[in-house]
Each structure stands twice: as structure tokens, then as C-alpha cells.
Amino acid sequence: MAVELVRSVCPHDCPDTCAIITTVENGEVTSIAGDRDHPITRGYLCTKARFYVPRITHADRILYPQARVGAKGGGGRFERISWDEALAEIAGRFTQILAESGGEAILPYSYSGTLGLVHNNGMDRRFFYRLGATDLLRTICTAAGEAGYRVTMGKVIGPDPEGVDQADLIVLWGSNVASTGPHLLPMIKRARQRGATLVCIDPRPTRSSRLADHHIAIRPGTDACFALGVMRILIEEGLYDREFVARNTVGFEALAEHVQAYTPAYVEAETGVSPETLLWFARLYGRHPRSVVRLGWGMQRYSNGGMAVRTVACLPALTGAWRHPGGGVLISNSEAFPINRGLLHRPELAPGPVRSVNMVALGQALTELTDPPIRALYVYNSNPAAVAPDQEVVRRGLSRPDLFTVVHEIFPTDTVDFADIVLPATTQFEQTDIHSMMGYYLNLNRPATAPKGEARSNHDTFCALADALGFEEACFRDSQEDMVRQAMQDTPHWSHASYEELVARGSVRAQTPTTPYVPFADGVFPTPSGKIELYSERMAAEGLPGLPTYTPLAERVERAAAAPYPLRLLSPASHLMTSSSHGNFAALEPNERPWLEIGSADAAARGLADGDPVRVWNDRGECELVVKLVPGLQPGVVVTEKARWPKLSPDGRNVNATTSQRRSDLGGGATFHENLVQVAASAP
Ligand SMILES: Nc1nc2c(c(=O)[nH]1)N[C@H]1C(S)=C(S)[C@@H](COP(=O)(O)OP(=O)(O)OC[C@H]3O[C@@H](n4cnc5c(=O)[nH]c(N)nc54)[C@H](O)[C@@H]3O)O[C@H]1N2
Ligand SMILES: Nc1nc2c(c(=O)[nH]1)N[C@H]1C(S)=C(S)[C@@H](COP(=O)(O)OP(=O)(O)OC[C@H]3O[C@@H](n4cnc5c(=O)[nH]c(N)nc54)[C@H](O)[C@@H]3O)O[C@H]1N2
Ligand code: SF4
Ligand SMILES: [Mo]
Numbered sequence: 001m002a003v004e005l006v007r008s009v010c011p012h013d014c015p016d017t018c019a020i021i022t023t024v025e026n027g028e029v030t031s032i033a034g035d036r037d038h039p040i041t042r043g044y045l046c047t048k049a050r051f052y053v054p055r056i057t058h059a060d061r062i063l064y065p066q067a068r069v070g071a072k073g074g075g076g077r078f079e080r081i082s083w084d085e086a087l088a089e090i091a092g093r094f095t096q097i098l099a100e101s102g103g104e105a106i107l108p109y110s111y112s113g114t115l116g117l118v119h120n121n122g123m124d125r126r127f128f129y130r131l132g133a134t135d136l137l138r139t140i141c142t143a144a145g146e147a148g149y150r151v152t153m154g155k156v157i158g159p160d161p162e163g164v165d166q167a168d169l170i171v172l173w174g175s176n177v178a179s180t181g182p183h184l185l186p187m188i189k190r191a192r193q194r195g196a197t198l199v200c201i202d203p204r205p206t207r208s209s210r211l212a213d214h215h216i217a218i219r220p221g222t223d224a225c226f227a228l229g230v231m232r233i234l235i236e237e238g239l240y241d242r243e244f245v246a247r248n249t250v251g252f253e254a255l256a257e258h259v260q261a262y263t264p265a266y267v268e269a270e271t272g273v274s275p276e277t278l279l280w281f282a283r284l285y286g287r288h289p290r291s292v293v294r295l296g297w298g299m300q301r302y303s304n305g306g307m308a309v310r311t312v313a314c315l316p317a318l319t320g321a322w323r324h325p326g327g328g329v330l331i332s333n334s335e336a337f338p339i340n341r342g343l344l345h346r347p348e349l350a351p352g353p354v355r356s357v358n359m360v361a362l363g364q365a366l367t368e369l370t371d372p373p374i375r376a377l378y379v380y381n382s383n384p385a386a387v388a389p390d391q392e393v394v395r396r397g398l399s400r401p402d403l404f405t406v407v408h409e410i411f412p413t414d415t416v417d418f419a420d421i422v423l424p425a426t427t428q429f430e431q432t433d434i435h436s437m438m439g440y441y442l443n444l445n446r447p448a449t450a451p452k453g454e455a456r457s458n459h460d461t462f463c464a465l466a467d468a469l470g471f472e473e474a475c476f477r478d479s480q481e482d483m484v485r486q487a488m489q490d491t492p493h494w495s496h497a498s499y500e501e502l503v504a505r506g507s508v509r510a511q512t513p514t515t516p517y518v519p520f521a522d523g524v525f526p527t528p529s530g531k532i533e534l535y536s537e538r539m540a541a542e543g544l545p546g547l548p549t550y551t552p553l554a555e556r557v558e559r560a561a562a563a564p565y566p567l568r569l570l571s572p573a574s575h576l577m578t579s580s581s582h583g584n585f586a587a588l589e590p591n592e593r594p595w596l597e598i599g600s601a602d603a604a605a606r607g608l609a610d611g612d613p614v615r616v617w618n619d620r621g622e623c624e625l626v627v628k629l630v631p632g633l634q635p636g637v638v639v640t641e642k643a644r645w646p647k648l649s650p651d652g653r654n655v656n657a658t659t660s661q662r663r664s665d666l667g668g669g670a671t672f673h674e675n676l677v678q679v680a681a682s683a684p
Contacts, residue, residue, distance in 0.1 A: 013112035017437035063453025091468035103132025113381030116433030144669030145300035148309035154526030163326025163516030169288035175296025178207035225550035229267035239286025241320030251535025306666025311548035333439025366397025385414035389659035444502035565676035574641035583645035596625035599633035621657030
């Protein structure tokens with residue numbers, strides 16, 4: 001028997017980007033394991049990894065191109081067609097639309113099916129630029145927080161994750177790493193063995209809060225208020241690093257004045273956190289400058305989310321946490337050591353300026369946009385019928401008989417049900433790709449097995465479509481390997497890396513003077529002023545608050561008994577899925593149901609017991625869930641998971657039937673957690 005070990009990378013939307021060793025026997029993948037030698041993976045893969053091998057040969061996989069016959073949206077059937085027929089149909093429809101309405105009548109829709117640079121950041125971008133298609137603003141996940149973080153720090157650059165174990169204080173702030181980025185846990189454990197304290201700031205109990213020394217159950221959407229209250233105490237009690245502040249920040253005097261409004265009483269009224277807890281946390285934070293705040297994306301999925309991140313990002317500037325390895329605020333390192341995106345994307349292929357559509361507002365784009373209306377939608381790496389907000393409107397758009405929809409997928413998702421043409425996609429084990437891991441590493445994925453059926457990768461499909469449309473530019477003939485090389489070409493931090501070295505070692509680390517690297521040690525910050533901006537002139541020039549400021553949520557809870565929607569429904573990441581990916585596997589797990597976590601008082605007020613089916617609704621829509629009593633959950637807050645497969649749910653919908661297309665204050669991000677609903681027992 002021929003046994004081979006191949007290096008793979010987990011492609012799913014997870015900061016950990018595990019380095020995987022794949023065992024291949026007689027050409028088929030038989031098992032996977034985390035790479036023991038990788039300093040971050042350290043041989044561990046999370047619980048979701050058990051789905052990865054069965055996915056490859058699963059009976060439900062889409063293996064051939066298909067064309068829809070009959071109704072859109074689940075009622076129709078699909079018939080097998082050849083790749084040549086599929087490509088000719090797509091090229092023909094696109095050519096007609098280009099001639100009649102222009103490229104802007106075509107909308108790509110993609111996000112995080114794979115995070116690979118080749119299959120999510122390469123030929124696809126070239127293709128849609130060349131077509132002159134409407135530009136998709138990919139805002140559904142991190143846009144608000146990244147925009148907010150940039151205001152304070154200039155770029156999305158944070159501490160080196162490999163320094164986290166040197167911290168004396170670790171704060172998990174709106175971040176459930178035990179589910180959503182578990183490779184931080186061993187680092188946290190090492191820090192705690194040295195005596196570090198772990199605090200979790202999250203409205204609900206989570207797997208992560210259960211590991212923490214202290215859990216601060218903040219009211220959703222009020223983090224900026226809490227952080228400003230902390231700053232007030234730090235300044236009042238002199239618990240800040242005067243020298244660091246003087247040398248590296250702008251706006252301290254104005255901030256010191258401004259935070260006077262954030263009294264403990266006001267903070268308690270807004271956040272629900274008592275003055276004692278506020279004081280305790282502020283002193284803990286102020287007395288432990290060797291600290292890291294691991295900021296998750298949960299707290300920025302609100303109308304005030306950009307400012308919330310901008311505000312929390314000011315905290316380490318006061319204590320000087322940036323001086324220490326691993327210290328500061330760690331939200332992402334996506335801009336720390338950039339790869340050559342320009343060479344991958346080739347924006348110069350565009351025929352001219354084009355309009356943009358924010359992906360959060362897909363529903364509006366498909367139902368309201370004119371001049372030209374969207375006539376063709378091309379979906380890859382995404383499952384909008386499950387993940388996009390305001391699901392009823394999205395479905396209305398996807399159901400339009402005059403919309404030509406292509407969906408390139410591995411599994412028959414809800415979105416596939418709306419396709420005119422379905423294309424079969426490869427899994428990660430059938431393609432070459434390169435992945436950024438936590439900003440600090442590039443990991444190479446090599447094909448372990450031949451594509452199943454007639455599956456084709458995103459890269460190969462866009463090359464074939466470019467050919468069918470007669471695009472003559474040489475860049476449409478680049479191979480997957482060419483793309484890997486181009487990603488590293490002419491980049492300051494990756495010039496030491498080569499394709500050959502990646503093949504030999506699987507992974508390379510960015511060139512940094514030290515490990516862990518301490519960013520900003522030179523005192524230069526990539527903001528307009530060159531310093532950490534406690535006050536931002538640019539924000540003020542845009543008519544926004546120049547100082548970090550708390551603005552209550554737009555979708556406000558009315559505390560009156562007659563309020564129609566008195567509960568805030570959070571829908572964060574589940575433990576067993578990655579967004580909607582693996583939803584078809586998770587649904588088969590014992591005891592797995594679409595849960596609604598609810599606290600004792602809110603359940604009692606509605607006569608609900610554990611396991612009861614409930615209806616959850618607001619003006620936008622409704623979905624059916626099953627009660628899971630969580631006695632420790634604060635009143636007024638209910639929780640479900642972000643993206644179960646609607647078609648595997650009791651009423652064919654998921655939580656996104658209730659979420660809104662409202663955009664955040666900065667960055668045009670999604671506001672999934674802002675969602676107000678009512679809950680009642682389902683009619684029997
Ligand atoms: N297992 C698993 N892992 C995943 C994913 C998955 O679906 N499943 N998804 C991946 C993706 S796409 C992403 S973006 C990341 C997301 O992972 P995270 O960054 O952890 O983000 P969320 O899951 O949205 O929310 C994290 C926490 O924020 C809390 N939260 C909600 N509102 C607030 C608030 O106002 N303030 C505070 N302080 N906390 C709040 C939620 O209760 C939740 O526990 O995880 C990735 N990893
Ligand atoms: N209510 C609520 N909704 C949310 C969120 C929330 O917090 N609450 N979070 C949002 C967040 S953070 C995110 S990132 C989005 C994620 O939303 P999406 O980006 O849509 O991610 P997935 O749900 O994982 O769907 C990805 C799809 O791509 C397919 N795929 C995988 N690999 C490939 C490939 O190589 N080629 C092709 N063509 N397809 C492939 C997978 O089979 C899967 O169906 O969801 C958002 N939705
Ligand atoms: S989902 Fe995250 S932790 Fe799990 S295997 Fe993939 S990269 Fe690793
Ligand atoms: Mo995300």
C-alpha cells in the first residue's frame with residue numbers, strides 16, 4: 001500500500017489556520033493530524049476537524065455541474081450538465097448582460113468558505129475586475145472593528161500571539177476563544193501557570209468565561225462606556241504610564257477631561273456592571289501593564305461597534321502595555337506583514353471606476369437597486385441564504401425569476417437551492433493554496449488527493465470562465481503555484497520565503513527582529529499624527545466624535561412591559577460549525593438542535609422550560625428554536641448560534657430571519673448582535 005504524508009492547512013474561517021499533516025493511502029485521504037512541529041498548531045486540531053476527512057467523499061457532495069429545472073428556492077430540481085455547457089451558459093448570459101446593462105449588473109458574492117489567498121484572493125478578483133462587475137464590499141465580519149482599530153492605532157497590527165504567554169493579565173473581551181480560536185488556550189495556560197489572571201468580558205457565560213478567574217457579564221453594546229469608565233479611574237488614580245502617554249499618544253488632556261462624564265453610576269446604568277466591579281477591573285488593569293486584551297469580533301457587530309473597538313484600543317496606550325512582548329490589544333494582525341495583494345488582485349484590469357455594494361445589504365441590492373439592477377449573481381465561498389442578515393429580503397431577492405444566479409459549492413446549501421447553474425467545488429485537500437496564519441506565518445497547502453467527480457477549484461473555474469469570455473491577458477493563465485509565488489513577491493517581510501522552502505517546511509514566519517516581536521517599539525505609529533490617537537482629527541473632520549465616545553445602540557431595548565421586542569438576541573459562533581460550514585454535519589450530532597439560550601427570569605415570564613420549542617420573532621421575520629435554560633444568563637438577553645442551515649431547521653429558517661441590514665458606525669460592518677426580538681412558546 002502506498003502511504004504518503006502531505007502538508008495541508010485548515011482553510012476555514014478561524015484565526016488559528018492550523019498546519020495539518022494529511023495521511024494519504026493509495027491516493028485517498030485517510031486521516032489528518034495537527035502538525036506537532038508547528039509552534040502554534042502544536043499537534044492539536046479542534047473538534048470540527050473530525051468533519052474534514054468525511055467531507056471529501058461525502059455522499060451529499062456536489063460532483064457535477066447542474067442546471068435548475070423548476071422553481072427557485074428548494075422546490076426545484078437540478079439536472080446534470082457538462083462543464084462546457086455550464087461555462088458556455090454563464091459566458092453567454094454575462095456577455096448579454098454586459099452588452100445590455102454593463103458590468104455593474106453583475107455582482108460577485110463571496111466571503112470565507114476558504115481563507116486561502118489563491119482561492120479567495122486571486123483569480124476571482126482578477127475576473128470580476130476585468131468584467132467591470134459591481135465591487136462587493138466584504139464587510140460582514142470584521143469591517144467595523146478594523147475601521148475602529150485603525151482610528152486609534154493606524155493599522156490592524158497588534159501584539160505577537162507568541163508573546164501572549166508572557167502576559168500577567170489576559171482579558172478575553174467579546175471573544176470566545178475556546179470555540180473560535182482555541183490555540184490561544186495553551187498560551188493562556190502557560191501564562192496562568194506563571195500566575196497570570198484571566199478575565200472574560202462577555203454578556204453571557206461561554207466556554208471561555210468558564211475558564212476565566214472572573215467573568216464580567218456586561219450588557220450588550222456597552223463596551224465603550226465600560227472602557228471609558230475604566231479610563232476615568234486609571235487617570236484619576238494615576239494608574240497610567242505618564243512617560244508612554246507623553247511620548248506616544250495625542251489627545252490625552254482632552255481625553256482626561258472627556259472621561260469625567262463616565263462616572264461609575266453612569267457606567268452601571270448603561271452596562272449593568274457595578275461600581276465595585278468597575279473599580280476592581282480598572283485597578284487590576286492599571287496595575288498590570290504587562291497585559292493583553294484579546295478582542296473578539298462579537299462586540300463590534302453593533303451600530304456602535306467601530307467606536308467600541310476604537311475605544312478599547314485606547315486602554316493599552318494608557319498603561320503602556322505596548323512596551324511588553326505580547327502586550328496591547330490583539331484583535332488581528334491582518335495588516336502587520338502584508339502579502340502582495342495587488343499582484344494577486346490586479347485592480348488595473350478594471351475598465352474604469354465601478355459602484356460598490358455592501359455585502360451586509362445583499363437583500364437591498366437584489367430587491368431595490370436600479371441603474372442597473374443586479375441581473376446576475378455569482379456566489380462562491382459563501383452561503384448567503386444562511387449567513388446574510390434580513391433573510392426574508394435576501395430570499396425574496398434570490399427568488400427573482402429574472403436574476404441569473406451561479407453558485408459554486410461543495411455541498412447543497414440553502415443558497416444552492418436558488419441557483420440557475422450549480423458548479424462543483426473542490427475541498428482544500430484537492431487544491432494548492434497559501435494561508436496567512438495570525439498574520440505572522442504563511443502556511444502552504446498542497447493537494448493530497450485528486451479532485452472528486454468533476455469538482456474544480458475556484459482558481460481553475462475563473463481561469464476557465466476567463467477563457468470562455470475571451471479574456472486575453474496573460475494573468476488569466478497563471479497556475480495555482482504561480483499565485484503562491486506572487487503572493488510573496490516584492491514584500492519586505494516575506495522576501496526570505498520561497499515556494500520551494502514552503503514545500504519543504506510547510507510554514508515560514510515573517511522576518512522580525514525578535515520572537516515574540518514587539519510592534520511599535522520604535523515609537524512610530526501608522527496614524528496621521530504618527531502617534532496613538534486618543535483624539536482623532538480625521539474622525540472630527542468627518543463630523544464624528546474625535547474622542548472615544550459611547551453612543552447607545554440604535555435598536556434600543558424598551559423596558560416598558562408592553563415593549564414589542566424586549567429581548568436582545570445574540571447570535572455568535574457555535575462550537576461545532578464555522579459559520580454555516582459543517583452545518584450539515586453538526587445537525588446530525590446527538591442532542592444538537594437550534595438552541596435558544598434564555599435565563600431563568602425571562603423563561604419563567606414566558607412559562608418556558610428546557611427543551612420547549614419556541615417562536616422567535618420581530619418585524620423582519622421569525623424562526624423556530626428550542627429552549628436551553630441557562631440560569632446564569634442576564635435578563636433581557638437571549639442567545640443562539642449564528643448560522644444553522646435553514647433547510648435543516650424546524651421551519652426552514654435560521655436566526656438571520658430576524659437580523660437587520662443596518663450597518664455599523666464605522667466601516668459599514670454588520671450588526672448581527674443588535675437584534676431585538678420577542679420569544680414565546682410555539683403554538684402546539
Ligand atoms: N467554532 C467556531 N469557530 C469560529 C467560527 C464559528 O462559527 N465556529 N467562526 C469564525 C469566524 S467567521 C469569526 S468572525 C470568529 C468569531 O469569533 P469571535 O471573535 O469569538 O466572535 P463572536 O462569536 O461573534 O462573538 C464572541 C463573543 O462576543 C460576545 N458578545 C456579543 N456581544 C457582545 C458585546 O456587546 N460585548 C462583549 N464584550 N461581548 C459580546 C458573544 O457573546 C460571544 O461569546 O470565529 C471564527 N471561528
Ligand atoms: N446571525 C449571524 N450571522 C452571521 C454572523 C453572526 O455573528 N451572526 N457572523 C458572520 C460572519 S463573522 C461571517 S465571517 C459570515 C460567514 O459567512 P460565509 O462566508 O458565507 O461562510 P460559511 O457559512 O462558512 O459558508 C462558506 C461556504 O463556502 C463553501 N466553500 C468552502 N470552500 C470552498 C471553495 O473552495 N470554493 C467554493 N466555491 N466554495 C467553498 C462552503 O461549503 C460553505 O457553504 O457569516 C456571518 N453571519
Ligand atoms: S477550525 Fe481553527 S482550530 Fe479548528 S482545525 Fe481549523 S484552524 Fe484549527
Ligand atoms: Mo467572521
